[in-house]
Amino acid sequence: MGDRRTQIIEAAQSLLAEGDGTLSVRSVAARAGLGASTLRHYFPTQRDLFRAVFDAGADGLISDFRIRDRSVPADERLRECLEQLLPPLQSDDSSNPSWIILLADILRPGGPEAGRTAWGAAATRARERGTTWLELLREEGVLAEGSVRGHTDFLLTVVDGISVSRAVPFERLDPDQERGVLDTAIRSVLRTP
Structure with a gap:
């Protein structure tokens, strides 16, 4: 279920926003309302979880702006x-x-x-x-x-x-x-x- 992956990432992002930089599996799983084993199914390592969380955050931050607009130098x-x-x-x-x-x-x-x-x-x-x-x-x-x-x-x-x-x-x-x-x-x- 793809929604579970999103649910886990959003739970981790909310913990980070509150100042919890550790992102422990237990804290993220608890915030997402899931068991640790379910979280591990989607993110086998803590590094995988970190990468997904930061990738999701970076995706919304970098824009192409007008790079395709040839009317601008x-x-x-x-x-x-x-x-x-x-x-x-x-x-x-x-x-x-x-x-x-x-x-x-x-x-x-x-x-x-x-x-x-x-x-x-x-x-x-x-x-x-x-x-x-x-x-x-x-x-x-x-x-x-x-x-x-x-x-x-x-x-x-x-x-x-x-x-x-x-x-x-x-x-x-x-x-x-x-x-x-x-x-x-x-x-x-x-x-x-």
Whole structure:
């Protein structure tokens, strides 16, 4: 029953929204009104459960916006898509606490599995979407020579760098500098007219 899978994912998401980052099988099963063995039928490992929860969350966050709209310049369309992968800017120019916590969890040896799984799911989705965007631009004839995978990896590395810059308050780029860096990266993967 596909609805059970959705029911389990929604129960896990509600626990996460309440601040329970552990997502234990028992707590998720209880929230979903199921036994642990039923949950294990749909998600044999805790990693499978984490991945499904974070994938479901990422699916609703990344949009293609106007990437197919050829009336808009390709660089603008690609920038619009890439900018959504960045964490929100803090209005007071301070560090972004949620990103610092996530980065700390990922980098800390023995840190929570949920943080690494969330980052992995987000990175996988970003790579999939980025590849799709660049494939569309290749079909349109505006992508520079080279592999789509290589161009995607390059652009996502730039996005990751800007993300880290937003997370920590040291030597942060201002919004105009960020846009300049992103525009330079975009120009390097597009054909020049």
